[in-house]
Amino acid sequence: MTTPAPLLLALDFGGTKLTAAMTRPGRGGWLAHRRFFTPATADGPYEYNKMLALAGELIAEVGRPAAIGVSFGGPVDAAAGLVRLSHHVPGWENVPLADRLRDTFGLPVAVDNDANVAALGEYRFGAGRGCQNLLYVTVSTGIGGGWILNGQPYRGADGMAGEIGHTIVQTGGLPCVCGRRGCLEAEACGPGIANRARLYLEQNAGQGDALLRLAQGDPQNITAKMVAEAASAGDPFSRRVLVESARRLGLGLGNAINLMNPDRVVLGGGVTKSGELWWQTVREAARANVLPEISVNIVPAAFTDDAPLWGAVALAEQVAG
Ligand SMILES: [Zn+2]
Structure with a gap:
């Protein structure tokens, strides 16, 4: 009997929307998926709390994941898991997003900016499969x-x-x-x-x-x-x-x-x-x-809106151990 692939939680902080989804790599689709369009008045703490709520719903519905991967729409220090800022939403300046999520959920967390993450998503699961560069x-x-x-x-x-x-x-x-x-x-x-x-x-x-x-x-x-x-x-x-x-x-x-x-x-x-x-x-x-x-x-590309989310799955997979 082979061990099933780990359950992974993917979070995408986009410019105008928040998306959270849960999957097992190799499954080819989402086990559960939530999307929330952020109001124009939203700030960093509002988005963070809303995303926590979406993640909580998914965990209650599907189960506890092995790791969390995060795509963020703005410059990120990926090694430190630190969001530098958002070009769309105020209140994201120098937020230690990976540390906060790790403390909240007690799980390994990886964070990177949306373009890098989308590249990873296409490489791992989409139109970039089989490439090295x-x-x-x-x-x-x-x-x-x-x-x-x-x-x-x-x-x-x-x-x-x-x-x-x-x-x-x-x-x-x-x-x-x-x-x-x-x-x-x-x-x-x-x-x-x-x-x-x-x-x-x-x-x-x-x-x-x-x-x-x-x-x-x-x-x-x-x-x-x-x-x-x-x-x-x-x-x-x-x-x-x-x-x-x-x-x-x-x-x-x-x-x-x-x-x-x-x-x-x-x-x-x-x-x-x-x-x-x-x-x-x-x-x-x-x-x-x-x-x-x-x-x-x-x-x-193989993915339209969901490339950063699939990339977040690949990020989570890397830290799931
Ligand atoms: Zn320019």
């Missing part, structure tokens, strides 16, 4: 990334490795939240695609009618999803916007591929649902930018 990039409201090198998460000196979103792909390009211009994030994330559409509308009076109709006549309503929709329907203006954004992403990925020569690049996030033209452009632009000896293998 993997770059995971999420393309949604921002662009984040995480590395697996030689089968282990690579976090860098400050835990900030994989910040591909703030590598420059266009000198003097679109303004970025970090204060610079032409970052990959500003050029190719969802809001970046919408910004490019608005910019091209300004520069090309009389164009973009199909897209403007989707936006009910107001350029401020334009979203990346609308651009992808109009592009799929054949609108030349939207195709140009989508292709130019996808090209910048391919360029940024090509730079990372040249530097590290990963086995595979896994792309997740809502913008990856932009259709075949987007995927084809990203792959072609990456290939055009790498040395001929380097293989380019860019694939869609």
